[in-house]
Amino acid sequence: MKLYYATGTCSLSPHIVAIEAGLALELERVDIKAIPRLTETGADYARINPNLYVPALALDDGTIVLEGTAIVQYLADLAPASGLAPPPGTLARVQLQSWLGFIATELHKAYSPWLFHPEYGAQAQDVARSRIAARLDYVERQLAAGGPYLLGERYSIADAYLYTILGWSAYARVDLSAFPQVNNLMARVGERPAVRAALRVEAGRQAA
Numbered sequence: 001m002k003l004y005y006a007t008g009t010c011s012l013s014p015h016i017v018a019i020e021a022g023l024a025l026e027l028e029r030v031d032i033k034a035i036p037r038l039t040e041t042g043a044d045y046a047r048i049n050p051n052l053y054v055p056a057l058a059l060d061d062g063t064i065v066l067e068g069t070a071i072v073q074y075l076a077d078l079a080p081a082s083g084l085a086p087p088p089g090t091l092a093r094v095q096l097q098s099w100l101g102f103i104a105t106e107l108h109k110a111y112s113p114w115l116f117h118p119e120y121g122a123q124a125q126d127v128a129r130s131r132i133a134a135r136l137d138y139v140e141r142q143l144a145a146g147g148p149y150l151l152g153e154r155y156s157i158a159d160a161y162l163y164t165i166l167g168w169s170a171y172a173r174v175d176l177s178a179f180p181q182v183n184n185l186m187a188r189v190g191e192r193p194a195v196r197a198a199l200r201v202e203a204g205r206q207a208a
């Protein structure tokens with residue numbers, strides 16, 4: 001399997017999950033700032049994901065899986081013993097999918113693209129930050145009621161995704177200081193060997 005990724009982006013989430021699950025994964029970096037969008041081997045990324053964004057997962061038979069929330073579930077299901085996702089068909093799995101949808105639509109797409117493009121203007125950025133703060137308040141209350149992870153005692157792919165998105169906060173000038181449970185989750189996830197390994201590998205490849 002090969003993950004098309006870009007350093008510092010949401011593709012960190014499936015990278016973490018693949019390492020957590022003990023899966024062999026090839027990496028291919030995509031230059032998401034360039035047009036045409038080329039990969040590090042010179043391939044035209046538009047042929048892999050016509051939407052041009054990362055992540056994309058290429059299976060060994062050539063099938064391409066798109067969308068981060070689908071990719072992380074696919075990876076977790078390849079290694080059910082890892083416990084990274086409750087089994088399909090269970091209510092616990094639906095709760096996980098609820099979190100994945102929330103992170104994708106309420107957080108990920110509030111940070112990106114709005115807080116990464118100053119040209120959108122201060123007003124758009126203020127709206128994005130205040131929406132993010134309201135959503136984080138919800139996450140904080142959920143964690144206080146039944147943390148330390150989004151699914152309770154059990155770490156899951158939703159935590160890896162949340163960690164990835166909230167990791168942009170300093171750069172995006174989103175203040176997390178009012179959310180101690182969220183900070184606790186960030187610290188716990190950030191200490192995981194798989195998370196450190198994914199960050200180290202991506203930084204090393206970036207520098208190379």
Ligand SMILES: N[C@@H](CCC(=O)N[C@@H](CS)C(=O)NCC(=O)O)C(=O)O
Nearest residue numbers: 009010032052053054055067068069
């Ligand atoms: N819906 C997509 C969104 C992915 C996404 O926003 N990727 C960003 C990086 S975090 C990207 O590649 N942006 C470059 C672009 O849109 O051209 C998913 O969740 O997989």
